[in-house]
Amino acid sequence: MKLPRIRLNGSLRWQLQLWHGLLLALVLAGFAWTSWRLQRASLFARVDQELEHHAQLVIRELHPHGPNQSPPPRQPPPPDGADLGPPPELPPDQESAGLPAPPPPQPPQPPEQMEEAQLENLNPLLAKERDDQDLRKNFLYEVVWGPLERILLRSDSAPKSPLQPTAGSARSGFRIHDNLREYFEFLPSGECILVGKEMGDDFASLNRAAWILFAVGGAVLLIGLFIGWMITSGLLRPLITINHTAAKIAEGDLSQRIPMPSGENEISGLVRVLNQTFSRLETSFERQSQFTADASHELRTPISVIITHAQNALARERSSEEYRESLAACHRAAKRMQQLTESLLALVRVDQGGRGGERITCRLDQIAGDTLELLKPLADELHITLESDLKPVTCTGNPAQLAQVCNNLLENAIRYNASGGRVTLRTSREPGFSTISVEDTGRGIDPDDLPHLFERFFRVDKSRSHGSGAGLGLAITEGIVKAHGGKIEIISQLGEGSLFIVKLPG
Amino acid sequence: MRLLVIEDEADLLSSLAKALREEGYAVDTSEEGEEGLYKAMNTDYDAIILDVMLPGLDGWTILKKLRAKRKTPVLMLTARDTSRDRVHGLDLGADDYLVKPFDLNELFARVRALIRRTAGLSRSVVQIGNVRIDIPARQAFRSGKAVALTHREFTLLEFLAMHRGEAVSRAALYEHLFDENENTLSNLLDVHISNLRNKLGSEFIMTRRGYGYCIE
Numbered sequence: 001m002k003l004p005r006i007r008l009n010g011s012l013r014w015q016l017q018l019w020h021g022l023l024l025a026l027v028l029a030g031f032a033w034t035s036w037r038l039q040r041a042s043l044f045a046r047v048d049q050e051l052e053h054h055a056q057l058v059i060r061e062l063h064p065h066g067p068n069q070s071p072p073p074r075q076p077p078p079p080d081g082a083d084l085g086p087p088p089e090l091p092p093d094q095e096s097a098g099l100p101a102p103p104p105p106q107p108p109q110p111p112e113q114m115e116e117a118q119l120e121n122l123n124p125l126l127a128k129e130r131d132d133q134d135l136r137k138n139f140l141y142e143v144v145w146g147p148l149e150r151i152l153l154r155s156d157s158a159p160k161s162p163l164q165p166t167a168g169s170a171r172s173g174f175r176i177h178d179n180l181r182e183y184f185e186f187l188p189s190g191e192c193i194l195v196g197k198e199m200g201d202d203f204a205s206l207n208r209a210a211w212i213l214f215a216v217g218g219a220v221l222l223i224g225l226f227i228g229w230m231i232t233s234g235l236l237r238p239l240i241t242i243n244h245t246a247a248k249i250a251e252g253d254l255s256q257r258i259p260m261p262s263g264e265n266e267i268s269g270l271v272r273v274l275n276q277t278f279s280r281l282e283t284s285f286e287r288q289s290q291f292t293a294d295a296s297h298e299l300r301t302p303i304s305v306i307i308t309h310a311q312n313a314l315a316r317e318r319s320s321e322e323y324r325e326s327l328a329a330c331h332r333a334a335k336r337m338q339q340l341t342e343s344l345l346a347l348v349r350v351d352q353g354g355r356g357g358e359r360i361t362c363r364l365d366q367i368a369g370d371t372l373e374l375l376k377p378l379a380d381e382l383h384i385t386l387e388s389d390l391k392p393v394t395c396t397g398n399p400a401q402l403a404q405v406c407n408n409l410l411e412n413a414i415r416y417n418a419s420g421g422r423v424t425l426r427t428s429r430e431p432g433f434s435t436i437s438v439e440d441t442g443r444g445i446d447p448d449d450l451p452h453l454f455e456r457f458f459r460v461d462k463s464r465s466h467g468s469g470a471g472l473g474l475a476i477t478e479g480i481v482k483a484h485g486g487k488i489e490i491i492s493q494l495g496e497g498s499l500f501i502v503k504l505p506g
Numbered sequence: 507m508r509l510l511v512i513e514d515e516a517d518l519l520s521s522l523a524k525a526l527r528e529e530g531y532a533v534d535t536s537e538e539g540e541e542g543l544y545k546a547m548n549t550d551y552d553a554i555i556l557d558v559m560l561p562g563l564d565g566w567t568i569l570k571k572l573r574a575k576r577k578t579p580v581l582m583l584t585a586r587d588t589s590r591d592r593v594h595g596l597d598l599g600a601d602d603y604l605v606k607p608f609d610l611n612e613l614f615a616r617v618r619a620l621i622r623r624t625a626g627l628s629r630s631v632v633q634i635g636n637v638r639i640d641i642p643a644r645q646a647f648r649s650g651k652a653v654a655l656t657h658r659e660f661t662l663l664e665f666l667a668m669h670r671g672e673a674v675s676r677a678a679l680y681e682h683l684f685d686e687n688e689n690t691l692s693n694l695l696d697v698h699i700s701n702l703r704n705k706l707g708s709e710f711i712m713t714r715r716g717y718g719y720c721i722e
Contacts, residue, residue, distance in 0.1 A: 293588070300585035301515050304607040308521040311610045315528070329517040 051183040294457040302333035350479030365390040413440035512542035532685035539563030558584035625668035
């Protein structure tokens, strides 16, 4: 079942409360209504049984020999009233005792007995005698009409002008009017008898019951609403906490975490996922800001060189030799900044998912060979021997980026080699992937440094004196290889050299 | 006044040393941490300019080891500018902190202030008798009239003035006036002293025979 959505300022709590309240009110109302109806029905059932029973007595009184004969007046009824089963309020002994055939002047009697005695009220004097006691509620009364709507008999407690039931619809039946419950029956002999009961008190107590039900129901509803409110608050508290924390994080405080709710439920699962997300966000932000700090740090040193040299040169008249020296220093610093910005751009491209150009099928061995040629002058300068073993291999990728991978690895191998050392470049095909490997005879990599080798701005040697690198080359290399779906493996022995193997799929 | 500059960026080191020498300082240089620490420990420098990122020993380690033995004022030079870095440096015993890139004039002023503070002077102009020494302007006045001094003469005067009332040994004067690369002649100091006496008055600098010199 789909509930219609009710918007109450978007508050989940109020929606829950509203639905919960409605449901509770409905249940309580249904319960109270049913219970009141049952009470009312049982009251009527009791009264109706009483009335029917009484009607039988009256009939028997009128026609002791059967209802088809004309009534023999002043005939005592057979004392068999008890056979029909006593009405709830009439003890059987009283009932039978109250029907003596020749009625003597009677002392005040219990009301139940009077109806029977009233049958003799063809003698009005006798009826008169009981008048004073009769005018009370809650007593049964009876009226008998003869044919032609003539009232043959009317007990004193009956209404002054009783309404004669209309014949036709039913031979007998119950009706209710003016707090009176009445039973009527048309006898075959032509009479119509009516027995009734004043039910004002019963209705009043029924009303009272209704009010009590209403009050109790209201109280239960209030208590239910209160408990519902508490439960909703309890359930919503973690959500509110999450909201607060998320707001703080949105303001920029990434160190915030949502406190774990006690117990294991849906909310705690959500909290765990959110906290993990926040942790990852924080780490990535920290890495980003660390990266920015490192980048600006790397830029600051060459800027310092330019500023101090320029300031120095401008401080007074210098010889042309001094000017040349200063300009050369500025040039070197500018070169370094250029390299750094290019590396940063390359990193950004790698970070953007290797969108640095289209992928085509390229010959790895040709790319590697070309790169090797370009680095020959540097190798010669540093007295490094370059060797190569290039088997024809293809792979899908961006040629410019793959050339950069070869260049970075080769340049590192040349720069960090011992003078007179050797660098060997190989390409080969292995099942499932193509490999480029670069082996050097340098000093090797400390096992402690290995895990950090691909970190940005990480330098095995903290010195800047070893040349141009800012510690980005390997980070870029790894980024490109990963973007191509490959990986880099390193085998290194301190003091003997390193072997970098790039494995590319395809 | 003799300074030590430890900086691994050769281009920066050369220009710093040159500029400081032109300011009249004797400047020793080192491109590497271990060597720098050795020099700092074994020479009585008037101030040390120390880069943080160094090959070998980094600036923080040098500072810590130096502070165990010497109180030489240290100015840290670094590209890291977060306040955490500054606090760390100052807590380790650095006397001042300058972030790259910096202005040379600011560096000079900070070095001057470091040396002056170490000498216990609160002002940069010193008055001794009728002689007034304006340290930032590197200018001396006798009875209100400017006196022309060479860089070295002024540095000698400045050093003696900062140690006013103390006898300063010839060895100390040599150590603070000449850097490691200068081939000092033994009588060079006597020449400068005699020039100063000619220009500022023969009684201005007293001789402690067999030891050194003193300004009363």
